[in-house]
Amino acid sequence: MALPGSRGIGRRLVIAVPFLWLLLLFLVPFVIVLKISLSQDVIAQPPYTPLLDLSQGWAGLKAFVSQLNFDNYGYVLDFNNEFINAYGSSLIIAGISTLLLLLVGYPIAYAMARAPKSIQPTLVMMVILPFWTSFLIRVYAWIGILSQDGLLNQALTALGLIDTPLEILNTDLAVYIGIVYSYLPFMVLPLYSALEKLDGTLLEAAEDLGCPPIKAFWLVTFPLSLPGVAAGALLCFIPAVGEFVIPDLLGGSDTLMIGKSLWTEFTVNRSWTASSAVAVLLLIVLVVPIVIYQNIQARQLEAGK
Amino acid sequence: MTKVRTQTIGAVRRTFAPWNDPTATPLIRFENVVKRFGAFTAVDHISLDIYEREFFALLGPSGCGKTTLMRMLAGFEEPTDGRITLAGQDLTGVPPYERPVNMMFQSYALFPHMSVADNIAFGPRQAGMAKGEVAARVEEMLALVKLQAFAKRKPHQLSGGQRQRVALARAVANRPKVLLLDEPLGALDKKLREETQFELMDLQQSLGMTFLIVTHDQEEAMTVADRIAVMNNGVLVQVDPPAAIYEQPATKYVADFIGDVNIIPCKVEGCFGTDLRLVTPLTPHPLQVTHAGEQKVGDEVVLAIRPEKLRISLDAPDAAAGNCFTGTIWDIGYLGDLSVYHVELPCGTRIKVSQPNLSRVVERPITWEDKVYVTFTPHAGVVLSQ
Numbered sequence: 001m002a003l004p005g006s007r008g009i010g011r012r013l014v015i016a017v018p019f020l021w022l023l024l025l026f027l028v029p030f031v032i033v034l035k036i037s038l039s040q041d042v043i044a045q046p047p048y049t050p051l052l053d054l055s056q057g058w059a060g061l062k063a064f065v066s067q068l069n070f071d072n073y074g075y076v077l078d079f080n081n082e083f084i085n086a087y088g089s090s091l092i093i094a095g096i097s098t099l100l101l102l103l104v105g106y107p108i109a110y111a112m113a114r115a116p117k118s119i120q121p122t123l124v125m126m127v128i129l130p131f132w133t134s135f136l137i138r139v140y141a142w143i144g145i146l147s148q149d150g151l152l153n154q155a156l157t158a159l160g161l162i163d164t165p166l167e168i169l170n171t172d173l174a175v176y177i178g179i180v181y182s183y184l185p186f187m188v189l190p191l192y193s194a195l196e197k198l199d200g201t202l203l204e205a206a207e208d209l210g211c212p213p214i215k216a217f218w219l220v221t222f223p224l225s226l227p228g229v230a231a232g233a234l235l236c237f238i239p240a241v242g243e244f245v246i247p248d249l250l251g252g253s254d255t256l257m258i259g260k261s262l263w264t265e266f267t268v269n270r271s272w273t274a275s276s277a278v279a280v281l282l283l284i285v286l287v288v289p290i291v292i293y294q295n296i297q298a299r300q301l302e303a304g305k
Numbered sequence: 306m307t308k309v310r311t312q313t314i315g316a317v318r319r320t321f322a323p324w325n326d327p328t329a330t331p332l333i334r335f336e337n338v339v340k341r342f343g344a345f346t347a348v349d350h351i352s353l354d355i356y357e358r359e360f361f362a363l364l365g366p367s368g369c370g371k372t373t374l375m376r377m378l379a380g381f382e383e384p385t386d387g388r389i390t391l392a393g394q395d396l397t398g399v400p401p402y403e404r405p406v407n408m409m410f411q412s413y414a415l416f417p418h419m420s421v422a423d424n425i426a427f428g429p430r431q432a433g434m435a436k437g438e439v440a441a442r443v444e445e446m447l448a449l450v451k452l453q454a455f456a457k458r459k460p461h462q463l464s465g466g467q468r469q470r471v472a473l474a475r476a477v478a479n480r481p482k483v484l485l486l487d488e489p490l491g492a493l494d495k496k497l498r499e500e501t502q503f504e505l506m507d508l509q510q511s512l513g514m515t516f517l518i519v520t521h522d523q524e525e526a527m528t529v530a531d532r533i534a535v536m537n538n539g540v541l542v543q544v545d546p547p548a549a550i551y552e553q554p555a556t557k558y559v560a561d562f563i564g565d566v567n568i569i570p571c572k573v574e575g576c577f578g579t580d581l582r583l584v585t586p587l588t589p590h591p592l593q594v595t596h597a598g599e600q601k602v603g604d605e606v607v608l609a610i611r612p613e614k615l616r617i618s619l620d621a622p623d624a625a626a627g628n629c630f631t632g633t634i635w636d637i638g639y640l641g642d643l644s645v646y647h648v649e650l651p652c653g654t655r656i657k658v659s660q661p662n663l664s665r666v667v668e669r670p671i672t673w674e675d676k677v678y679v680t681f682t683p684h685a686g687v688v689l690s691q
Binding site for chain 2: 211215
């Protein structure tokens with residue numbers, strides 16, 4: 001048996017690896033973005049000021065800090081600049097998409113969990129399979145399906161269901177289709193893992209006590225799958241809020257999403273500082289659901305013990 | 306926790322034997338029930354009557370079909386052939402949620418997201434009981450299993466024994482005609498299990514319900530049941546009260562499955578009314594046995610004798626003492642209340658003899674490699690066909 005002290009050091013070393021990883025690849029970049037969001041635009045290389053110059057020592061650091069300010073946040077939060085609308089619109093689109101994902105994903109996950117044990121790994125594989133193709137290419141493919149003379153309109157016209165092609169591409173509807181399609185595995189997999197764990201004898205017990213199967217679903221299966229529902233919903237909602245590719249490729253010019261605004265601010269307006277402020281604010285908006293998600297995860301771990 | 310059992314319960318149990326009354330109508334009838342899973346026959350043409358207020362045990366090794374038989378009564382499986390009736394009603398096609406039968410599951414199957422009170426209220430709520438009535442019923446059930454203080458707890462905050470009681474309370478909350486118990490005490494430790502067995506019997510008496518218990522634990526079945534059905538490979542081998550199962554096993558299988566037994570191969574040499582003379586390779590002297598069966602001279606039979614029906618001594622018995630084996634002590638199992646002696650006979654066969662340890666100090670205890678005499682009366686054993 002190892003001494004408690006040596007075991008402690010070993011443990012700390014093991015934990016240190018992921019912490020170092022988070023520090024280097026998450027915290028450091030975030031601090032850089034935070035710093036840029038507090039700077040001012042200049043026409044220079046890099047296009048913001050002040051720059052941190054450590055050769056000046058303590059005085060240089062003091063001068064640097066004194067030049068930082070919150071002007072960019074004032075700009076982003078100004079109602080005239082559409083950012084607030086973009087945040088709101090992003091939250092709404094992400095929220096509706098998450099609901100749609102739940103409606104589409106739950107039956108899939110339920111069917112998977114109820115399928116014979118022998119074919120379940122295959123079904124899980126099929127859910128994951130689209131990840132083998134680039135996300136960007138799969139979104140592009142939807143352009144081919146949804147456009148005016150795309151596959152969908154051709155098929156509907158050929159079937160005689162419509163006379164004039166439906167206008168789906170470049171609308172919010174196309175954005176919803178794109179998000180639901182792209183994020184479906186993130187909804188299905190946590191739901192599946194929650195439903196798969198469900199003890200079948202609980203449903204037998206419910207039936208035995210006089211509860212018809214459909215009612216038993218709402219009284220037993222659904223409440224017990226709620227951790228999966230919450231995990232799936234947050235796993236979809238959080239990235240969907242900041243989604244950029246899907247609204248850019250499938251959405252119309254009036255589709256307002258914060259990811260798109262950020263990109264425009266960065267590339268078209270060439271304002272690193274304002275776009276950094278947009279990113280930091282987005283993070284703050286998402287902290288609430290992320291914390292909820294972490295809580296659920298922790299509680300599940302606790303319950304699993 | 307164990308209550309002092311009232312005189313009336315004992316009196317009821319002593320005289321309760323509707324299966325001997327030809328005018329009694331059974332509550333549950335299995336009529337030629339068959340259940341096949343693919344090529345495997347789990348239940349093979351079983352006919353069985355169970356009477357109202359009976360505590361009936363299905364006993365057998367795992368895989369013998371006892372659980373399948375119970376699940377068919379609950380409605381989770383449909384018989385492949387034959388039918389089951391409950392109080393005269395044919396249960397064929399009746400879904401589980403419409404059967405007046407409730408089950409206590411082996412895993413308890415308590416709803417983990419509901420409190421103890423909500424678990425118990427589940428059945429009454431499904432039955433459409435009014436809110437106040439449900440609350441009263443839950444109170445009553447909690448009192449019945451002495452868990453009033455735990456109504457608001459979730460199942461995972463309870464001990465195994467408490468969970469078992471919640472499962473029981475939930476299963477009887479709807480006042481079913483029949484309560485099914487699937488290995489109900491399997492997860493409890495020995496002491497708690499024994500206590501709970503007596504509580505189950507009291508509960509059954511006070512509720513006046515019919516209980517059907519599935520178990521592989523013969524002691525449990527013997528303790529709680531009015532009648533036991535011993536099953537093997539999907540068929541009923543014997544259906545009788547515990548004492549009859551133990552003392553008059555119908556087959557070698559039953560004798561061997563219930564308790565310890567010495568199986569002695571014999572041949573019938575003489576037949577004088579109910580007295581048989583048997584010869585066995587285990588001893589040069591013929592054995593005198595009383596038996597009311599239909600054995601003929603020349604039949605190959607086995608004599609099944611329980612270890613406690615044999616007497617062991619260091620001194621040679623009188624010639625008149627009857628049947629006698631001689632051998633040496635091969636091993637001794639000391640169990641406290643009794644000792645089990647493994648006696649090796651000259652032919653190499655070992656037989657088991659158990660003796661209660663009546664006194665704390667014995668002048669000359671029987672010990673390893675002692676030469677001993679094992680005797681038994683003509684009534685001690687049962688003659689069974691091979």
